[in-house]
Amino acid sequence: MVRVVVVGGGWAGCSAALSARIAGAEVILIERTDMLLGLGLVGGIMRNNGRFTATEEGLALGGGCQLLKTADAEARHVNLDFPGHSHASLYDVITIEPAVRRELKRAGVEIKTMRRVVEVVHESGALVEVICENGEAFGADTFVDATGSAGPMGNCYQWGNGCAMCILRCPTFGPRVSVASRCGVQERIGQRDDGSLGTFSGSCKLNKDSLSPEVRKGLNDKGVVVLPLPRDLVRKQKLEMKACVQYAIAEYADNIVLLDTGHAKLMTPYMPVDELRQVRGLENARYEDPYGGGVGNSIRFLAVSPRDGVLRVQGVENLFCAGEKAGQQVGHTEAIIAGALAGHNAARAALGLEAVELPRSLAVGEFLAITMEAMASPQGAQRRFTFAGGEFFSRMKERDLYTLDTEAIKKRVALAGISGIFDQDLT
Amino acid sequence: MTSRQDAGNSGEYRDHAGNTNRPGDLPVRNRAQLPWGTSRRCVDIASEYCPCYRGVVGECLVCSILQGAEECDCLWQGVCVLLNYRRVLTAPRTRTEVCLPVVDHQVISAELVRLTLQVDRGILPLLRFPGTYIFARPAGSPTFSSAPYCVMDTFDDPPTITTVVRRVGPKSRMLANDASEANQVIVRGPFWGGILGREAIARSEQSETLVLGYGIGQVSVVKVVEYLLRRDNRVTAIVDDDKTPGLNISSKLQACGCFVGNARLGREPGERFLQELLGDDCFDLIYAAGPDWLYGLLFRLKRELGLTFDLAVSNNHVLCCGEGLCGSCHTSLADGGEVPMCKCQPGPDELYDR
Numbered sequence: 001m002v003r004v005v006v007v008g009g010g011w012a013g014c015s016a017a018l019s020a021r022i023a024g025a026e027v028i029l030i031e032r033t034d035m036l037l038g039l040g041l042v043g044g045i046m047r048n049n050g051r052f053t054a055t056e057e058g059l060a061l062g063g064g065c066q067l068l069k070t071a072d073a074e075a076r077h078v079n080l081d082f083p084g085h086s087h088a089s090l091y092d093v094i095t096i097e098p099a100v101r102r103e104l105k106r107a108g109v110e111i112k113t114m115r116r117v118v119e120v121v122h123e124s125g126a127l128v129e130v131i132c133e134n135g136e137a138f139g140a141d142t143f144v145d146a147t148g149s150a151g152p153m154g155n156c157y158q159w160g161n162g163c164a165m166c167i168l169r170c171p172t173f174g175p176r177v178s179v180a181s182r183c184g185v186q187e188r189i190g191q192r193d194d195g196s197l198g199t200f201s202g203s204c205k206l207n208k209d210s211l212s213p214e215v216r217k218g219l220n221d222k223g224v225v226v227l228p229l230p231r232d233l234v235r236k237q238k239l240e241m242k243a244c245v246q247y248a249i250a251e252y253a254d255n256i257v258l259l260d261t262g263h264a265k266l267m268t269p270y271m272p273v274d275e276l277r278q279v280r281g282l283e284n285a286r287y288e289d290p291y292g293g294g295v296g297n298s299i300r301f302l303a304v305s306p307r308d309g310v311l312r313v314q315g316v317e318n319l320f321c322a323g324e325k326a327g328q329q330v331g332h333t334e335a336i337i338a339g340a341l342a343g344h345n346a347a348r349a350a351l352g353l354e355a356v357e358l359p360r361s362l363a364v365g366e367f368l369a370i371t372m373e374a375m376a377s378p379q380g381a382q383r384r385f386t387f388a389g390g391e392f393f394s395r396m397k398e399r400d401l402y403t404l405d406t407e408a409i410k411k412r413v414a415l416a417g418i419s420g421i422f423d424q425d426l427t
Numbered sequence: 428m429t430s431r432q433d434a435g436n437s438g439e440y441r442d443h444a445g446n447t448n449r450p451g452d453l454p455v456r457n458r459a460q461l462p463w464g465t466s467r468r469c470v471d472i473a474s475e476y477c478p479c480y481r482g483v484v485g486e487c488l489v490c491s492i493l494q495g496a497e498e499c500d501c502l503w504q505g506v507c508v509l510l511n512y513r514r515v516l517t518a519p520r521t522r523t524e525v526c527l528p529v530v531d532h533q534v535i536s537a538e539l540v541r542l543t544l545q546v547d548r549g550i551l552p553l554l555r556f557p558g559t560y561i562f563a564r565p566a567g568s569p570t571f572s573s574a575p576y577c578v579m580d581t582f583d584d585p586p587t588i589t590t591v592v593r594r595v596g597p598k599s600r601m602l603a604n605d606a607s608e609a610n611q612v613i614v615r616g617p618f619w620g621g622i623l624g625r626e627a628i629a630r631s632e633q634s635e636t637l638v639l640g641y642g643i644g645q646v647s648v649v650k651v652v653e654y655l656l657r658r659d660n661r662v663t664a665i666v667d668d669d670k671t672p673g674l675n676i677s678s679k680l681q682a683c684g685c686f687v688g689n690a691r692l693g694r695e696p697g698e699r700f701l702q703e704l705l706g707d708d709c710f711d712l713i714y715a716a717g718p719d720w721l722y723g724l725l726f727r728l729k730r731e732l733g734l735t736f737d738l739a740v741s742n743n744h745v746l747c748c749g750e751g752l753c754g755s756c757h758t759s760l761a762d763g764g765e766v767p768m769c770k771c772q773p774g775p776d777e778l779y780d781r
Contacts, residue, residue, distance in 0.1 A: 154490065155498060157499075157510055157513065162510065175503060189498075302498070
């Protein structure tokens, strides 16, 4: 039986692991913290804007994209509109991780948490094994690098406002290590408009119990609460700093937008507690994540791997990448899609089969193609991609890729000849 | 040494916070089982002497940014050195010299003198770890005449430490000749890099352990034995005083509750003795304090007999400044890198298993 090792247990890594397993490989998923999903533990936003289309395309492809169904099943709110976004789904950040873990276990993925990969053995352009901090080594036929692009703390300090103590919990578990960079691959770093490196994560979370009963009720009933900011607190320059272009619109600078994911998700990178508490309903607010959300947030896009259309990392023949490593992309849906493809192709490569590329007739294929193209140009360092907004959502609309018609989407995938392609057992 | 009321930010000793480090526990960082990257781990990280001058000039052993890199890619040891440096530091932290009175001076032999020095009570917890040493020189001597001496014993009341000075060269002769009762000795410390492979000691609990003390190496054995016994290990100690007649810690170890034997560990009889002693692979851990050939011999026996013990050894390198600055203790590693052995903690296998 061939073996695929996935390093990084976030959304991308989980999706990759599931895809590779369904394709018939033995799969080991290595995660440095004690839980799966990484930033997904404090995320929750699905199916908004173009993500709806991408989700339906993904479900038609199968494999790791089945995790999109898991997110649907854990939704606290569905078909929700909030400023700039339509028909969103918000999953419960508390129940999602056990649900994903169950899925992976049921499929037979071997999950190894509390293992931080710190070094690799590679020769002649191929990865032989990855070595964890405690000395454990894992060899495989092919590997997937889903280690993400946020932090470590020294980077968050240099390019952000310091370590904000976010869910990634670098000080506790040790920060991420890029497998690709350990193989000698020169990685790209994203930039902000002012040329500084990386980007702030776009949201933080308030403890719901610290909010007023009215705000809590609004969140529980409607899923979204919009509270106007006192005029002197409006800070438009925050918009440029975000990773998430989909929230870089005026509504977010003028208002507090809260979404209910189990936490109260505040759609801004950070906000001083004193200012936050000037807003009605938030007089006693405190942060759930990051703990230092009054000062800063994690910095991401600090490690994007040059790769090809099948998500193979350039220069390492048996290493694939997914999630934020595969491009300056943000979002769970984006990570799950890339992960599903990377995992599937890792299994294909391990079995000696040719890897597949997603066609540009699909939004998901177009997405991976565009993010790859952006890597090739220096200006690309400042672009951000997501189905949920910004330049790619506009592109989807221009090309008639954006639709809510699930039947049409299924047909689109069938027409491309790849319905259920990730659901096949290739052995 | 600075006078301190409590351990403060030091990662070393945190009993006031009810932390897991018990008094005298080794200052091993979060991850005691770190075989990877051990070569360049820094013994001072997270202590009150971090960041040091190396970090300030861009030669930190751990932090990539304090090595001049643009990105953060460190040898993570539980603490972000950069954050400490940028947000906390006002000046690099280094040990400074203090004058300590000699409260006891015992001539063991023509070659050996045991000194007992009075210390500040606040610094005592930092001197208790196995592998702790100080630099010392007589009062009035040039600053560059200080040499490293292992802390053999620590006492609470009155707060004192003992060490043994062996006349081997000019520095040790100066100190042995000059230091007598009521004199002052100028001391710099504490330094914690006296043992290589100390993670193996730190993770030994309820195990079968062997301690070998050869000559002056016996001085470092006392603290190791006490530590191992505190953690419910069975300890067998073999002592060889051939090179240091008069210095024999057997009775002291026996008083601790350790099984002690005397033997000759050198040459062929020594090798035969060790072969028999180790032959049935009953030891989980061996701590050896002696010359390099002893360490090499142990690794050779381990390989030839297929044994499975972990080995920790006393640091034999020539230490001169203790702060990773002077270059005296630099050693080449198998991967071609050079590291200062006062700061870095390669495993014994990297240096002696060849």
